[in-house]
Amino acid sequence: MADSDYRSSGRPASGSILNLKMGERRATLSRSVVISPYSASRVPISNIALMRQIIEREEFVGMAEAEYEGQKAMAKVIPENAVMPIAWGYFQDDKTKAWFLTHFRNLLANAPKISEFLPIVRQLHEKSVSPTGKFGFHVTPFYGPPPMIVDWTDDWEFFWTREFRSGLQYAQKMRGENPELMEVAEEFIEKVVPRLLRPLQTGGRTIKPSLCHGDLWDGNIQMDVDTEKPMVFDPCPFYGHHEMDLQCMRSPRYNIGYNFVKEYAKVGASQPHEDFNDRNALYAIRNDIMTAGMWPQWASLLDQAKEEMRRLIAKHPEGLAGFEGDITPNDIRE
Known part of the structure; x- marks a missing residue:
């Protein structure tokens, strides 16, 4: 913020x-x-x-x-x-x-090395435990000015879609009605979101709700001059899918960028592993839409978000039906 x-x-x-x-x-x-x-x-x-x-x-x-x-x-x-x-x-x-x-704390605006910062992010995600065992948070966080919707739920696809729709509404409130954006977004929600997020919690696959910083870009990651260790601050906290914490790192406008994402994928990608890059793109679209809403100088990110949604729709035209693995609900499998 x-x-x-x-x-x-x-x-x-x-x-x-x-x-x-x-x-x-x-x-x-x-x-x-x-x-x-x-x-x-x-x-x-x-x-x-x-x-x-x-x-x-x-x-x-x-x-x-x-x-x-x-x-x-x-x-x-x-x-x-x-x-x-x-x-x-x-x-x-x-x-x-x-x-x-x-x-x-006396902080210096220098980005830490990937090898130094990656274990810290992994520890945050792996060692944290949701107090309810669900996705959400007990108070309302803010992603910049707009509040997030973090009511507790077991369903990550539902959690993310709810927040994505809220972000679309915020961007239109700040930048004006955009029928083309909403048309593309609805097809994206219908096809791509279930294709990439539902397999995380079906077919015997699970994800634990991890504590996410929520706004993990280099402005919120600095070096402590006294301890010489990276410090993170200014969170937009929630318990969610840990990969969403990489949403800011796909874009070249950030100093801690896609090289970090690629290294994280080697040690922290959820199953199915082959969907990791597309999930990262999905999460980054939400960040671009929110950034466009917050900052007039980044309004062009809405066009970028539309093109990225179209790319993923073209890659997954059949939606969930195009997934070749098991998508049996876990409660039925049990």
Whole structure:
């Protein structure tokens, strides 16, 4: 979430201390404060550097809780590469504004080496466990300005299609009605989506709901100057198919790009392996549509998304019927 129109951030100004017991999730804020993460008593903390983020538009106040819950979930799984947050809350006298507080880290905007970053992403995906065993998240995350739909479900195809349709609506709201886009998208949803996603959970194949960062592009991946380790932050968290976390890396506009995707495929591709590249293209289409909606300068990505959908439709014209493997529902097989 890099849109300065809806969120500002920075290190906290000096001020009074609002005491917060460890483990508390919420507090109220009436002015610039420093919060002690270590004690419930009033103590000087001049040697502790903290970072605050202030959300000043009412429609986005939920971002504070989503940021807190996402960072907390990641820090439990990759503690050396994600910062455990401190607190979030609303302003005491103005519930249309919210804040998020975490430890300040001195970061350098350098992309890590693939060999260094790949094990971290794998650990996030493999070691995380959905609290419900389903796809979704317990609070609403934001993919930039628009909120995601993350109600819990066992069906990954349903989860992704629901979010894809929401993204199409958002892009049209921001860039105008696009009948051609919607026509292509409907055929894409009818043919390509079931062809590529349903085999993940049929024929005895399964995928576990993994914690996904959700917005894993190089702007949210930087190097910690002090520890010399990659750090990830600013998540759009949900438990989903881990390959969706590669959605930003297919495009050459990102520094951490397709070379990472190819290396990840060698160690983390789901069955059927032969569909990995097309699944990555499918997930990347959603990212392009959302990016076009968020940023006017990237509106041309809608045309690129249409062409990529047409390419996949041409490759899979029969839809699910064209899949040559077993697509027996797993509950019937059992």
